[in-house]
Amino acid sequence: xxxxxxxxxxxxxxxxxxxxxxxxxxxxxxxxxxxxxxxxxxxxxxxxxxxxxxxxxxxxxxxxxxxxxxxxxxxxxxxxxxxxxxxxxxxxxxxxxxxxxxxxxxxxxxxxxxxxxxxxxxxxxxxxxxxxxxxxxxxxxxxxxxxxxxxxxxxxxxxxxxxxxxxxxxxxxxxxxxxxxxxxxxxxxxxxxxxxxxxxxxxxxxxxxxxxxxxxxxxxxxxxxxxxxxxxxxxxxxxxxxxxxxxxxxxxxxxxxxxxxxxxxxxxxxxxxxxxxxxxxxxxxxxxxxxxxxxxxxxxxxxxxxxxxxxxxxxxxxxxxxxxxxxxxxxxxxxxxxxxxxxxxxxxxxxxxxxxxxxxxxxxxxxxxxxxxxxxxxxxx
Amino acid sequence: xxxxxxxxxxxxxxxxxxxxxxxxxxxxxxxxxxxxxxxxxxxxxxxxxxxxxxxxxxxxxxxxxxxxxxxxxxxxxxxxxxxxxxxxxxxxxxxxxxxxxxxxxxxxxxxxxxxxxxxxxxxxxxxxxxxxxxxxxxxxxxxxxxxxxxxxxxxxxxxxxxxxxxxxxxxxxxxxxxxxxxxxxxxxxxxxxxxxxxxxxxxxxxxxxxxxxxxxxxxxxxxxxxxxxxxxxxxxxxxxxxxxxxxxxxxxxxxxxxxxxxxxxxxxxxxxxxxxxxxxxxxxxxxxxxxxxxxxxxxxxxxxxxxxxxxxxxxxxxxxxxxxxxxxxxxxxxxxxxxxxxxxxxxxxxxxxxxxxxxxxxxxxxxxxxxxxxxxxxxxxxxxxxxxxxxxxxxxxxxxxxxxxxxxxxxxxxxxxxxxxxxxxxxxxxxxxxxxxxxxxxxxxxxxxxxxxxxxxxxxxxxxxxxxxxxxxxxxxxxxxxxxxxxxxxxxxxxxxxxxxxxxxxxxxxxxxxxxxxxxxxxxxxxxxxxxxxxxxxxxxxxxxxxxxxxxxxxxxxxxxxxxxxxxxxxxxxxxxxxxxxxxxxxxxxxxxxxxxx
Numbered sequence: 008x009x010x011x012x013x014x015x016x017x018x019x020x021x022x023x024x025x026x027x028x029x030x031x032x033x034x035x036x037x038x039x040x041x042x043x044x045x046x047x048x049x050x051x052x053x054x055x056x057x058x059x060x061x062x063x064x065x066x067x068x069x070x071x072x073x074x075x076x077x078x079x080x081x082x083x084x085x086x087x088x089x090x091x092x093x094x095x096x097x098x099x100x101x102x103x104x105x106x107x108x109x110x111x112x113x114x115x116x117x118x119x120x121x122x123x124x125x126x127x128x129x130x131x132x133x134x135x136x137x138x139x140x141x142x143x144x145x146x147x148x149x150x151x152x153x154x155x156x157x158x159x160x161x162x163x164x165x166x167x168x169x170x171x172x173x174x175x176x177x178x179x180x181x182x183x184x185x186x187x188x189x190x191x192x193x194x195x196x197x198x199x200x201x202x203x204x205x206x207x208x209x210x211x212x213x214x215x216x217x218x219x220x221x222x223x224x225x226x227x228x229x230x231x232x233x234x235x236x237x238x239x240x241x242x243x244x245x246x247x248x249x250x251x252x253x254x255x256x257x258x259x260x261x262x263x264x265x266x267x268x269x270x271x272x273x274x275x276x277x278x279x280x281x282x283x284x285x286x287x288x289x290x291x292x293x294x295x296x297x298x299x300x301x302x303x304x305x306x307x308x309x310x311x312x313x314x315x316x317x318x319x320x321x322x323x324x325x326x327x328x329x330x331x332x333x334x335x336x337x338x339x340x341x342x343x344x345x346x347x348x349x350x351x352x353x354x355x356x357x358x359x360x361x362x363x364x365x366x367x368x369x370x371x372x373x374x375x376x377x378x379x380x381x382x383x384x385x386x387x388x
Numbered sequence: 389x390x391x392x393x394x395x396x397x398x399x400x401x402x403x404x405x406x407x408x409x410x411x412x413x414x415x416x417x418x419x420x421x422x423x424x425x426x427x428x429x430x431x432x433x434x435x436x437x438x439x440x441x442x443x444x445x446x447x448x449x450x451x452x453x454x455x456x457x458x459x460x461x462x463x464x465x466x467x468x469x470x471x472x473x474x475x476x477x478x479x480x481x482x483x484x485x486x487x488x489x490x491x492x493x494x495x496x497x498x499x500x501x502x503x504x505x506x507x508x509x510x511x512x513x514x515x516x517x518x519x520x521x522x523x524x525x526x527x528x529x530x531x532x533x534x535x536x537x538x539x540x541x542x543x544x545x546x547x548x549x550x551x552x553x554x555x556x557x558x559x560x561x562x563x564x565x566x567x568x569x570x571x572x573x574x575x576x577x578x579x580x581x582x583x584x585x586x587x588x589x590x591x592x593x594x595x596x597x598x599x600x601x602x603x604x605x606x607x608x609x610x611x612x613x614x615x616x617x618x619x620x621x622x623x624x625x626x627x628x629x630x631x632x633x634x635x636x637x638x639x640x641x642x643x644x645x646x647x648x649x650x651x652x653x654x655x656x657x658x659x660x661x662x663x664x665x666x667x668x669x670x671x672x673x674x675x676x677x678x679x680x681x682x683x684x685x686x687x688x689x690x691x692x693x694x695x696x697x698x699x700x701x702x703x704x705x706x707x708x709x710x711x712x713x714x715x716x717x718x719x720x721x722x723x724x725x726x727x728x729x730x731x732x733x734x735x736x737x738x739x740x741x742x743x744x745x746x747x748x749x750x751x752x753x754x755x756x757x758x759x760x761x762x763x764x765x766x767x768x769x770x771x772x773x774x775x776x777x778x779x780x781x782x783x784x785x786x787x788x789x790x791x792x793x794x795x796x797x798x799x800x801x802x803x804x805x806x807x808x809x810x811x812x813x814x815x816x817x818x819x820x821x822x823x824x825x826x827x828x829x830x831x832x833x834x835x836x837x838x839x840x841x842x843x844x845x846x847x848x849x850x851x852x853x854x855x856x857x858x859x860x861x862x863x864x865x866x867x868x869x870x871x872x873x874x875x876x877x878x879x880x881x882x883x884x885x886x887x888x889x890x891x892x893x894x895x896x897x898x899x900x901x902x903x904x905x906x907x908x909x910x911x912x913x914x915x916x917x918x919x920x921x922x923x924x925x926x927x928x929x930x931x932x933x934x935x936x937x938x939x940x941x942x943x944x945x946x947x948x949x950x951x952x953x954x955x956x957x958x959x960x961x962x963x964x965x966x967x968x969x970x971x972x973x974x975x976x977x978x979x980x981x982x983x984x985x986x
Binding site: 019020021022023024025026029030044046047048050051052072073074075076077078081101102103105123124126206209241244245247248372373374375 | 544545546548549551556557558559560561562564565637638639643646678679767768800801802803868877880881884888897912914979980981983984986
């Protein structure tokens with residue numbers, strides 16, 4: 008079975024109309040498409056950077072606030088300038104984009120504009136027909152990021168859905184003797200869904216960018232595939248600070264694998280770890296109590312477990328395997344009433360392990376949170 | 389229990405109180421007799437008016453009841469127009485024609501000598517396009533026949549997001565969907581030729597995320613033209629509704645808590661220094677437009693309002709100082725709830741403000757601006773939109789809205805063009821001035837059995853929503869959990885589904901559709917590139933001219949923000965020499981950017 012089609016969707020800058028795109032995203036993923044959703048109020052630069060890093064087949068733009076002729080054209084032009092014109096552009100804007108506008112936009116290189124009244128079925132059909140065939144001849148990458156992105160695509164495509172590993176000869180194999188080639192520090196983030204992992208990583212990225220004016224980081228983020236279908240990869244919409252030229256971000260769907268990662272994760276992570284980033288951060292999907300996602304990878308240098316203060320009874324803590332394994336445990340949302348109790352209970356739980364595990368309280372949603380500062384220092388050590 | 393939980397209790401208690409009064413009126417003879425006497429007095433004092441066809445009508449219609457229990461139910465349960473709990477209207481006369489000496493009569497048919505001042509027209513049309521001078525021209529066009537100048541301003545995307553016109557990638561958005569405002573100089577151009585300090589002028593500005601900055605620019609512009617003494621005389625409204633942005637409209641630029649803090653800073657300043665200004669317009673319109681049900685719209689708007697009241701009171705602003713300066717903005721569509729949505733909202737607000745916040749009379753009033761539903765307008769056979777808007781206007785005035793905007797039929801395609809704006813404005817004039825529906829008699833259409841049934845159902849459903857929000861820990865906690873947002877999105881999805889499977893008939897779209905696709909020939913309003921470039925050039929000139937002063941003002945602003953002091957005085961200084969984008973950037977450095985909820 009071939010890999011799902013990956014597309015990026017976004018709403019242009021100064022436009023908050025996300026109701027249509029939310030509906031369309033859900034329809035796409037129900038029909039086997041993997042959607043990387045960038046969110047609303049997004050600049051041309053953010054959209055093109057994300058599209059190249061994610062190496063999507065196409066960008067779908069939903070615009071309701073005017074200025075669409077300029078905006079779509081700017082996206083097409085920037086893709087071209089970056090040598091990424093095999094990434095196509097389509098979109099719509101209800102009644103705000105007239106037929107005349109659409110004709111002009113097509114002339115400027117936009118594949119298709121959908122008008123008010125187009126059924127969701129027709130849009131899905133369009134994406135499958137137009138972007139469903141495998142890309143055979145890729146243009147020569149013009150930048151480091153583009154080459155890396157192409158390479159990650161090759162790795163991911165070498166794994167079919169639901170099948171075990173297929174041949175990965177074209178893809179870069181992780182080297183056995185990894186220490187020799189390693190230049191990056193790899194940090195794994197895991198924890199239950201809704202604990203705030205994504206926001207926390209984005210806040211750490213912001214601190215990194217401030218601290219290291221020339222450094223670069225990579226983020227490998229995971230979201231679950233809908234059973235037998237596509238996936239909504241929405242972390243970029245939350246990670247506002249990570250939309251930066253010095254951050255290379257890649258979103259992956261789990262494609263049927265349990266445990267919080269994708270079948271291709273190991274190889275992709277190995278490839279990123281050898282690519283001269285200062286840090287590579289890997290984020291699992293929200294995990295259950297028994298999960299230990301980084302065990303077999305062996306590439307991860309240090310692991311962070313992000314907890315929500317609402318984990319249930321004290322007994323539940325005994326069952327969370329990662330509490331034994333994590334190097335750092337974070338109690339996020341520590342402004343919640345439950346957080347003090349959570350801190351005490353987790354502290355006691357960690358003492359049983361007799362390891363030098365760190366416990367940090369954070370409020371990731373708060374700007375300049377001192378807990379996140381402390382976590383950043385621990386990781387930077 | 390949060391204040392919202394107390395509001396639920398206060399409404400329940402009030403309803404119990406009404407039932408007790410009904411019972412008492414029937415059992416306590418003296419009480420019943422007094423009520424009946426008061427009722428008869430009230431009726432006797434109602435002036436009579438003569439219609440153009442010669443019919444004599446009372447200026448206020450009351451139910452034909454003479455049983456003390458029913459009288460109690462009306463007086464306490466609904467209230468006369470302008471009386472607690474304000475179900476019928478916030479004010480006694482609303483849209484009535486002023487009594488003209490020559491044609492007004494007292495109950496005996498004798499002429500009365502009373503001569504009332506001309507009231508303000510309730511028509512308020514929303515406008516904003518291209519550059520400040522273009523919108524200014526449109527404002528003059530719109531108000532050329534009006535006694536009072538009530539301008540309502542729409543801003544373009546970059547302004548709504550606190551960005552400058554020369555920000556990366558926004559060029560094509562300059563002047564689209566609203567007017568481009570970067571600096572105090574633009575603000576001067578925007579209202580040029582209008583007397584900002586006059587009692588006949590008021591400006592409304594539809595902007596929330598950057599509202600404190602835009603407000604500061606407005607004050608700075610007024611001072612440039614009329615001197616510092618104009619400030620306490622300024623009349624108008626700035627939307628500044630952060631909650632509904634996070635719940636529905638997505639135009640938020642700072643994280644929620646600092647956004648609310650800057651808002652409170654502004655409210656603290658305006659309620660003290662600008663007694664005629666409305667520093668917040670608590671808006672359900674965008675919640676409705678984002679796809680909520682009518683009940684969700686009213687429930688979230690009211691609960692947001694109570695949350696703001698709680699916040700302002702916590703800052704130490706007296707309720708009778710900020711209460712009268714709160715105003716509301718609702719959507720009016722075609723669903724049955726709209727027959728009484730605003731009536732019920734007015735009642736809940738009054739009871740909550742009086743009994744939970746201890747507000748005096750003026751602070752109990754739910755002062756309402758209504759706009760007909762933009763979402764109900766359809767591109768297919770778009771001229772049908774005139775009928776939709778007309779029906780929505782009737783519903784809006786049946787709810788005794790204090791002011792109203794009627795949408796133009798061409799809005800599914802474009803910023804309204806002058807032809808369709810004129811028809812939209814005339815629609816209001818036809819209802820209020822030409823027809824006899826609203827100008828002769830208050831309560832002309834109130835109190836039908838159907839309307840009462842809707843009132844009961846809507847009130848119960850709103851209180852249920854309040855209970856749910858209370859269970860989640862109050863408005864702010866529910867917002868952070870995305871409760872309202874998810875509910876609205878869910879309702880929007882259901883609405884689209886209903887259109888798609890035709891269980892919700894939309895004439896010309898999924899019903900009675902003619903074979904021919906109607907291709908409207910509407911004149912599109914688009915901002916030419918040359919104008920967009922002009923805006924960028926002007927902005928850059930301004931920045932260059934003020935570079936040194938701007939740096940000092942921004943440093944001072946950042947320091948004040950860092951210390952947690954009220955930023956508004958520093959904003960007033962900054963507005964003189966800084967652009968909107970510079971101010972946004974400086975504050976974002978201190979408090980961070982808004983992280984979208986997805």
